[in-house]
Amino acid sequence: MEFEFTQEQKLFREAVREFAKEKIAPFEAEWDRKGEFPRSLFKELAQVGLAGIRIPEKYGGQGADAVTTGVAIEELSRFDFNVANFVIINNILTANVIVEYGSEKLKEMILPGVANGDIVLGIALTEPHCGSDAAAIRTRAVLDGDEWVISGEKSSISMVKYANYFVLYAKTKPEERHRGISAFLVPTNSKNIKFSYFDDVGYRPISRGALKLDEVRVPKEFLIGNLNEGFYYVMKTFDFSKTLLALSCLGAAEQSLEETIEYVKHRYAFDRPIAKFEGIQFKIAEHLTHLEACKLLCYKTLWMKDRGQSIAAQAAMCKWWAPKLAFEIIHDCILMHGNVAYSKDLPHERRMRNVMGIEIGDGTAEIQKIVIGREILGKEYVPYK
Ligand SMILES: Cc1cc2nc3c(=O)[nH]c(=O)nc-3n(C[C@H](O)[C@H](O)[C@H](O)COP(=O)(O)OP(=O)(O)OC[C@H]3O[C@@H](n4cnc5c(N)ncnc54)[C@H](O)[C@@H]3O)c2cc1C
Known part of the structure; x- marks a missing residue:
């Protein structure tokens, strides 16, 4: 080891x-x-x-x-x-x-x-009526001569202000669920796409929004990979992205915790640095322990990926735990700073707003736990068809 x-x-x-x-x-x-x-x-x-x-x-x-x-x-x-x-x-x-x-x-x-x-690229999977149940998407792609004609709505899509292309998932066999989805490259300057923009809590410069596609035409060659295999591609991709998203949350929490450790050494209450109080030290000790354990899980998962091993369960573990942990740590960092951190002048509130987005984006904690259950207990125990 x-x-x-x-x-x-x-x-x-x-x-x-x-x-x-x-x-x-x-x-x-x-x-x-x-x-x-x-x-x-x-x-x-x-x-x-x-x-x-x-x-x-x-x-x-x-x-x-x-x-x-x-x-x-x-x-x-x-x-x-x-x-x-x-x-x-x-x-x-x-x-x-x-x-x-x-x-x-x-x-x-x-x-x-x-x-x-x-x-710049973005991913367009989620729709107004479905997020967790991604196999229920309704956006349709139909081949017409040498072009795919795509119609539907995508919602909660990151990078809308910048993307030149979206990797977009659409049904090519609407009677099927996950076995009827394909991946397409869709230029954002295509005719018949309308964009709208969300005013988000965090994740703000990333820019999230919605796309309305009304018979958008893309060349036949813009199908990515094989027909009806898109769902498999996106789920494989999520295993990797989920682990990195987890680490992004931990990086933000780590920084807040280090800044807080310095702060409590210099902030005085009752004639001594607040770092001397067990109420402060114990919080820091617990957060450092959890942070270390979660980081090890994330890096082990990436190490497994580098060795070509399946990371579905481990990536889901990283993804449900890290954003929740990061949110709790940053929240406590704000409390340990007292009134001064309840302000936009310090970065902690931004970090807390940002990591909260990853408690939802790329799959919520509940969905990750279903993935872990499926991997450990077997497919026959998945709570849906
Ligand atoms: C910051 C951010 C960025 C995003 N970027 C993108 C992007 O770039 N592209 C993209 O395609 N999508 C993106 N998304 C969408 C994201 O992937 C979805 O929000 C996510 O999959 C959850 O779907 P939903 O919001 O529709 O929630 P729902 O599916 O409506 O779920 C609502 C609640 O029900 C719970 N729930 C649902 N099913 C079950 C179940 N079986 N058991 C227990 N609980 C359940 C969920 O856990 C959740 O708490 C982004 C979201 C966020 C917040």
């Missing part, structure tokens, strides 16, 4: 930290307030290899392994949770589907642009 990161991973962590401190941290509050990233950020991320961290080197990316990607996400998230989440959406939830299942033509068309920051 080996619990050390490699020398390269340690150096990489330092490099990401330096970059994030200089180029991201000074703007984090402003981007949250405006609900928008500057487009130049994507180019800056590309220059340091983060925009295409998981894209194979052949297409201009870094081809990083899963553990190294986790290191980048944890570190970025300490300085801006949303930038870390941009990297997850752009690399794992979307580009990865093209890497794993797309044709050579689609790979050449999309991946170099993602790696160099020119192309």
Whole structure:
């Protein structure tokens, strides 16, 4: 058993930290307030290899392994949770589907642009009537000559302000549930797509919104992978993204906890630093214990992924636990700061709002526990058909 990161991973962590401190941290509050990233950020991320961290080197990316990607996400998230989440959406939830299942033509068309920051991708799965039950989507794709014609509505879709393309899931066999879904690449400048934008609690610069597609036409070659296999692709992708999302929550909580540890050493009450009170020390000790355990679970899951092992159960464990834990830790950090942290002047309230989104996005805790039950007890115990 080996619990050390490699020398390269340690150096990489330092490099990401330096970059994030200089180029991201000074703007984090402003981007949250405006609900928008500057487009130049994507180019800056590309220059340091983060925009295409998981894209194979052949297409201009870094081809990083899963553990190294986790290191980048944890570190970025300490300085801006949303930038870390941009990297997850752009690399794992979307580009990865093209890497794993797309044709050579689609790979050449999309991946170099993602790696160099020119192309931004989003994933469009959820619909107004269904989220947890993703197999119930109603958006339809019908082949008409050399084009797919897509109609339907997508809701709760991240990156709506920036995406050049969506990896969109639609029914190609409506009488089937998960066996009737295919994945498509849909350019956002296609005719007949209308966008609307949400005013969110957290996750603000990522930008969430809805898409209305009314007979949107895309070339036949924009089908990703095989017909009717899209549901399998998205679920496989989620196993990886869920683990990274978990680490993004832990990175934010870790940063809040470290800042709080410094604060309690210098804040006095009853003639002594509040760090001397057991009521403070015990909270910190418990949070550090849980944080350490949850991080180990996340990195073990990524390590398993790098060895080609199935991570369905472990990824679901990371995903239900980490956002909940991060929310609780950051909440307590605010309380340990007293009145000063009940303000937008400190980053803790933003971090708390942000991690709460991941208690829902990519599947709620209840859905993760169903996945764990299925993996451990067997498919015959799944509580639905
Ligand atoms: C910040 C954020 C970003 C997102 N980004 C994207 C995106 O980019 N693309 C995209 O396609 N989607 C995105 N989503 C949507 C997200 O994936 C869904 O919100 C999620 O899958 C839950 O679906 P729902 O919101 O419709 O909740 P519902 O499915 O309506 O669930 C409501 C409640 O019922 C519970 N529930 C449902 N079924 C069961 C069950 N069988 N047993 C017990 N409890 C159950 C749920 O746990 C939840 O508490 C995003 C969501 C958020 C919050």
